[in-house]
Amino acid sequence: MLRRLPGRVQRQPRRSSRAPDNRAVPDTADLARLIDDALPQTQCTRCGYPDCAAYARAVAAGEAGINQCPPGGQEGVVRLSALTGRPTLPLDQARGVEGPMRLAVIDEAWCIGCTLCIKACPVDCIVGAPKVMHTVIESQCTGCELCIPACPVDCIALVDTSGSRTGWSAWSxxxxxxxxxxxxxxxxxxxxxxxxxxxxxxxxxxxxxxxxxxxxxxxxxxxxxxxxxxxxxxxxxxxxxxxxxx
Missing domain, CATH: 1.20.5 (Single alpha-helices involved in coiled-coils or other helix-helix interfaces)
Incomplete structure (x- = not known):
């Protein structure tokens, strides 16, 4: 049986086949949707795919491992293992390490208003205008880090906000x-x-x-x-x- 993940509304698969262990296996499209539901949606691209949905499709198709999502941490690997029936693996350290929730903070004194971080943010949580200081909407930042390399003056820093809590313990x-x-x-x-x-x-x-x-x-x-x-x-x-x- 597929394990229901806590706190998430799970889409039910429309069609399924049977694995050798007689476990119901959703078709690829349905499985991709279930996997996408189980991802933290930071859109950080550290998995090697352009967004969480693309990674979910790759996992469902057997083209990507279940351990390529650092924001989800080891709990995320366990969740994807339950959905796919694949063995649980250690998090792929080449993709990054499990860590606390981090928030991007812009140093107002150094910001030149270039708008490059605004364009890089996948969830539109940076506001500002050309040649005007930018700021991060704290409650919407996913800590994806994509704004960091985009900044030409290196005025963006990441601040830990969840203490010792990491992975899904730091992200709801x-x-x-x-x-x-x-x-x-x-x-x-x-x-x-x-x-x-x-x-x-x-x-x-x-x-x-x-x-x-x-x-x-x-x-x-x-x-x-x-x-x-x-x-x-x-x-x-x-x-x-x-x-x-x-």
Missing amino acids: AGQAEAARERYAFRAIRLEQAARDNEARLAAKAHTKLADLPSHTRHTDPEVIERKRAVIEAALERARARQRPQE
Whole structure:
């Protein structure tokens, strides 16, 4: 039987097969969702994958080990072992070590307002504007450390906030779910921003295309037509990106 993890709402698998020990085994997609539910959702990428969901899919497909998540610690390995039926292993030290919950803190005196840490944060917990001091929303920081290498002036430090508590003892199911929601919202925000930017550029290109002679210093018809072809090709590429993928 699959062990119910404390404090998390577990999605129930729709279909299952039977392992040699007669234990119900969810299909790969369902197992990936269950594994994702069992991860701390820090989105730190230390597992070697771009986010927690990608790591969950890799574990479900047998492409990644169950011991590659330092934030989850050894308890996290035990949880994934229960879900997958694989033997419990020591945490892979090459990925990092189990430790306390840590919070990113920005030194106001050194911050230059470059916004690079804002772009690096996977859960949108750093606020600020260009050339204005940035700050971390403490209650939303997952301690992923991705902002550290992004800072060009090394003004971000990590502060332990959970004392001797480490792994899942330092991080709750509620915090994990909130972090996952913020990560998903950020993905939607970035996708919308990209669409808005493409729409703005396309509108600008259409305007130029409608009256190309007045938007160029060239008077040679052949040069103008070459420019027209370049703009039309760019617009077609933009339209192709917006078409649903088959």
